[in-house]
Amino acid sequence: MQPGLWKLAVLTALLHPVLPLEFQHHRYPEMVSALLRVQSECPFISRLYSIGRSAQGRHLYVLELSDNPGIHELLEPEFKYVGNMHGNEVLGRELLIQLAQFLCDEYNRRNPRITHLIHETRIHILPSMNPDGYEVAADQGSEANTYLTGRANARGVDLNRNFPDLHLAFQKLKGRNHHVSLDDNWREQTEQETYAVIRWMQSYNFVLSANLHGGAVVANYPFDKATEPIGRGPYRRIISTTPDHKLFQKLAKVYSYSHGWMHNGSNCGDYFPEGITNGASWYSLSRGMQDFNYLHTNCFEITLELSCKKFPPQHELQREWYGNREALLAFIEEVHKGIKGMVLDENNNGIPKAVISVSTINHDITSGIGGDYFRLLLPGKYMVTASAPGYKGQTVLVSVGAGEPTRVDFHLVPFLAAPSTSVPTISLPSVITSSVSLHRLNSRTTKKGPPMLRERRRTGWRFHGH
Numbered sequence: 001m002q003p004g005l006w007k008l009a010v011l012t013a014l015l016h017p018v019l020p021l022e023f024q025h026h027r028y029p030e031m032v033s034a035l036l037r038v039q040s041e042c043p044f045i046s047r048l049y050s051i052g053r054s055a056q057g058r059h060l061y062v063l064e065l066s067d068n069p070g071i072h073e074l075l076e077p078e079f080k081y082v083g084n085m086h087g088n089e090v091l092g093r094e095l096l097i098q099l100a101q102f103l104c105d106e107y108n109r110r111n112p113r114i115t116h117l118i119h120e121t122r123i124h125i126l127p128s129m130n131p132d133g134y135e136v137a138a139d140q141g142s143e144a145n146t147y148l149t150g151r152a153n154a155r156g157v158d159l160n161r162n163f164p165d166l167h168l169a170f171q172k173l174k175g176r177n178h179h180v181s182l183d184d185n186w187r188e189q190t191e192q193e194t195y196a197v198i199r200w201m202q203s204y205n206f207v208l209s210a211n212l213h214g215g216a217v218v219a220n221y222p223f224d225k226a227t228e229p230i231g232r233g234p235y236r237r238i239i240s241t242t243p244d245h246k247l248f249q250k251l252a253k254v255y256s257y258s259h260g261w262m263h264n265g266s267n268c269g270d271y272f273p274e275g276i277t278n279g280a281s282w283y284s285l286s287r288g289m290q291d292f293n294y295l296h297t298n299c300f301e302i303t304l305e306l307s308c309k310k311f312p313p314q315h316e317l318q319r320e321w322y323g324n325r326e327a328l329l330a331f332i333e334e335v336h337k338g339i340k341g342m343v344l345d346e347n348n349n350g351i352p353k354a355v356i357s358v359s360t361i362n363h364d365i366t367s368g369i370g371g372d373y374f375r376l377l378l379p380g381k382y383m384v385t386a387s388a389p390g391y392k393g394q395t396v397l398v399s400v401g402a403g404e405p406t407r408v409d410f411h412l413v414p415f416l417a418a419p420s421t422s423v424p425t426i427s428l429p430s431v432i433t434s435s436v437s438l439h440r441l442n443s444r445t446t447k448k449g450p451p452m453l454r455e456r457r458r459t460g461w462r463f464h465g466h
């Protein structure tokens with residue numbers, strides 16, 4: 001190229017910067033291509049999988065980013081982002097596609113922060129939970145988009161009002177708010193998209209999550225459902241708190257203060273101090289996803305409202321990405337807080353579904369299949385107990401700092417552990433039925449050797465939950 005042409009090219013680039021390809025809205029085929037591109041550029045740290053299909057048959061694709069994709073590594077927490085649950089709230093979808101590409105690019109550039117994040121976390125990104133609604137909204141385009149067009153799924157159902165309402169069950173359980181079980185007919189009450197997401201939540205031991213929306217700029221934390229019907233406006237001070245209220249406030253603030261302008265609080269003609277709000281104090285909703293996460297699983301989810309315009313014009317996407325990028329990363333890093341560790345039996349095998357209780361917080365979490373657990377906590381001192389049917393509970397005093405999680409392993413001793421005497425004295429905890437006790441006794445007395453014992457024990461778990 002002649003010197004004069006170089007100058008012209010540089011001048012043209014300065015005057016008309018070419019946006020990277022990614023700063024554009026992605027229709028469904030383009031979104032799939034973008035995710036496949038990440039997978040092809042980062043084959044060793046990514047996996048694209050589908051959790052099911054929408055009502056119109058589009059896949060609900062999740063991109064996983066991790067140093068060992070497809071595998072849960074013990075003590076490596078599972079994290080998720082869910083975008084575009086309301087089909088016409090599209091910024092989350094674009095930000096998540098962008099985030100996936102960014103994580104891949106920066107990993108390939110050996111960015112130490114991103115490398116550490118990918119090595120220590122299993123990140124699941126679902127850019128669109130409602131791909132059918134998106135297509136309806138995208139047909140209208142950004143300018144014509146209204147509050148409702150494309151919000152619901154193809155069958156006209158608002159997916160953030162479609163999760164089983166566990167608040168009723170939780171009230172019946174007199175305050176027990178963890179692992180609230182579902183009605184037998186829950187499948188019939190949910191849409192395909194909701195069903196797919198619930199099954200997904202049940203298959204992975206997610207620890208932390210955010211669910212991305214638009215129409216306001218605020219980080220919203222549980223509960224979304226008020227204990228009594230209230231509306232918007234002057235009743236805003238009525239809040240509906242979880243036992244992890246302060247932790248949720250902090251998680252929401254991590255996002256709002258890492259975001260370019262959310263923390264200012266004044267956005268879209270509304271005001272939220274510090275850019276956060278309790279869901280119910282803004283407006284109460286039933287059958288939402290974030291409450292379901294908290295009441296049914298180990299996962300702590302918040303809802304991020306990210307843009308005044310539900311369908312921002314394409315030229316605003318780059319600014320939005322830079323406004324959200326640090327917040328999206330900082331929020332993932334919050335999964336590495338509190339305490340984590342193993343719950344082990346006398347043979348150092350992990351105990352699944354062991355219950356981890358914190359004395360001052362009425363909300364338990366459970367260990368995963370391999371016996372590892374993750375309990376998000378604010379800095380402080382806590383009495384933490386691990387318990388499991390058939391074992392003596394173990395309580396320890398734990399000091400939690402602001403940085404990396406404190407590692408606390410529990411070694412549980414079975415109630416039936418045979419002392420040195422030939423006839424063991426058996427003391428049974430109240431939660432164990434006699435048949436299970438006999439089963440355990442048999443497994444100890446008639447079968448020798450750890451492998452068989454392990455197998456028997458696992459069989460036993462199936463018959464009595466906690």
Ligand SMILES: [Zn+2]
Pocket residue numbers: 086089213214
């Ligand atoms: Zn929404």
